Amino acid sequence: MANDGVDKSEETEHMIEKDAARERSNVLGDTKEIRAVILSGFGGLNKLRVAKKAMPEPQEGEVKIRVKACGLNFIDLMVRQGNIENPPKTPLVPGFECSGIVEGLGDNTKGFEIGDRVMAFVNYSAWGEVVCTPMEFVYKIPDEMSFAEAAAFPMNFVTAYMMLFEVANLREGMSVLLHSAGGGVGQAVAQLCSTIPDVTVFGTASSFKHEAIKDSITHLIDRNADYVQDVKRISPDGVDIVLDCLCGENTGKGLGLLKPLGTYILYGSSNMVTGETKSFFSFAKSWWQVEKVNPIKLYEENKVIAGFSLLNLLFKQGRGAQVKAVIDKLMLLYKEKKIKPLVDSLWALEEVKEAMQRIHDRGNIGKLILDVEKSPTPLMANDSTETSEAGEEEEDHEGDNGNKERMPFIQ
Template identity: 60%
Template sequence: MSEGTQAPTENAAETKPEGDAAAAPPQKEMKSVVLTGFGGVKMVKVLQKPEPTAKEGEVLVRVKACGVNFPDLMVRQGVMDHPPKTPVIMGFECSGIVEAVGENTTGFSVGDRVIGFTNYGAWAELAAIPSNHVFKMPDNMSFQDGAALVMNYVTAYVLLFDLANLRKGHSVLVHSVGGGVGHAITQLCKTVEDVTVFGTASSHKHDAIKANVSHLFDHSTDYAQEIRKINSEGVDIVLDCLCAEDTNRGINLIKPMGKYLLYGSSNIVTGETKSFFSFAKSWWQVDKVSPIKLFDENKMIGGFQLRRLVFNQGQHTYVRDIVNKLFALYNSAKINPTVDSVWAFEDVGEAMQKIHDRKNIGKLILDPTAQPKPKSASTEKAAEGTKENSTDKKDDAGSGGD
């Protein structure tokens, strides 16, 4: 062998073609419900997305059930304050089993049954959730009950006990009493002696919910006048998830030392997509509040938004304390989430439409393992574009992260 010529080594002889050695295993994917843009139900699609991993301080949850809430409709239409950047995996709450725990994450083990409260990302087969927003479920709680509990019952508890200071002998007006939060409020009211509950709901719900309240009115009627016929002074507490003209009625209905609390604005959702007219009308109809008038009349006005409290104002310790109180009430059978129906991911558009039409009695649940409803050829054609098969790789929606 001439000088400068080097014999090939065994390693060089075994070297694989360039690129093969660096090839990484394909990333695992999961089925997710993704909002691809703001608008109607056609913007919500079932897609394959990369599986998340548990980062430091996070818990990876294998999702068994997801809660569907009215704010999900508002997110889809883009009428929420600070809407997310799309595409994004939807959903604010889920229940399931811990599959992995990130570094420096304490209090959880693989196999724990938990509830997760998320800032988007819950409607998927797997969800990576900060441990501050994960709660171990009672042993006797089903996954469906777990997914129906956090947003509705924490909201109801804060409104009634921490903000309104509900006490024996009080009277409460609750709108949308047939919905998830409405059911939670009426159940918690029954934990206090001698509370009178006035409720409003669409007439087709009355037979199913009339036992939950003391007096029930069709929302389309002059319910304020009817309440005055029963309680001439009005009520001690008004809990309003509607806004617009119902705000004015509610403030006028509260007694001296009474409290009006706004926790939603569902009146702005009318059609399938965002209506600038409905949005503007909801706020134009609200009278300007005068602090001097409140001072003279001894009335109090406030508001509450759970997601903002947790994710923007950092009150997760406060919320955890309330969740533990709710678990105790659940274990003593004083509260029990009402589940209206369970839906497959592929049927999320129909589930949203049911809430939009105000036809649900209690909570709607998504189950990532449920089989979609069989559809006729005509139904499938009409629904084309509303969802995509979970194996469709053509969508260029990105990671689905916020």
């Protein structure tokens, strides 16, 4: 009988140890998974889900970042639609910029320590709780910069700075025509122009945005008005710099408004995005409306035409060191309180569809941010973006959410 008691006691202890080991295994399993926004295929908003994925680990020369905030850009809409050149394979995690805290370092990674507050460029995969990216794309941020501001900073301000100062050579007394003046890049351009004396900024924007941005733009023009005539009425000779994120017929209009020695820069093609999914008609129309550039005409009129893609510069053309030098200059301007990212609103990961719709509708003034630690509103938590193990929920139907009131945190 005594032996039976001992056997039972040992069996009980073995079961307890086994259960404890299982619990430890479950805990370890949880720590090796993260939440992320998954794009299951190219198309509409119903291709986006929040799901769990494996925890990424840093490779040699990489920094592992516990993400606090991610930036949303118009290029993210075009990626979702597959409306870009050589789109990547799906499923994928979208997003190109984020901010957070350094959580790990790969071999031979220098210049960073665990706990550093940083912002970073990522070649996709930014919209998750943890990302890994090469150290050359990671930048420390000052203590006074919030994570939301940091996530709103890299794409917008680097794009604006390099177009103005490294492509167009902005100087005192010059004039700039800027489309989508109320957006993230638009407001970054306006702030950087204000650092140079006597720069005149013409900006097109939806009329409901005018009151909010009137102090940053010299001459505001309704986006639906004939901006060519409005510019010429104020400045008959035109402008020195045109920054075009629209493309299509605006290319010819922009070139026509340039002064001699002026520079036209194309840095986007948002006119190709008209509906929720990729439209061949919109693409063809925009392409057809682009003025065919004649180099001889440029030579005769002393005009410059250029293009700018920050993502290509970073990830395809290897100019990370050049971008790092620009980030350093921008940080000095931030510390001197000459520039400051304008955050439109904060959204939970589960609210990514609604955030994207706000960009699509051109409703934002400044930058939209995904706040990784933000809880969704009860309404959002019950809709089709809720967390899923597999990310394979049934697709919602268009119009299902049309009557729901959306309440993000607006800055």
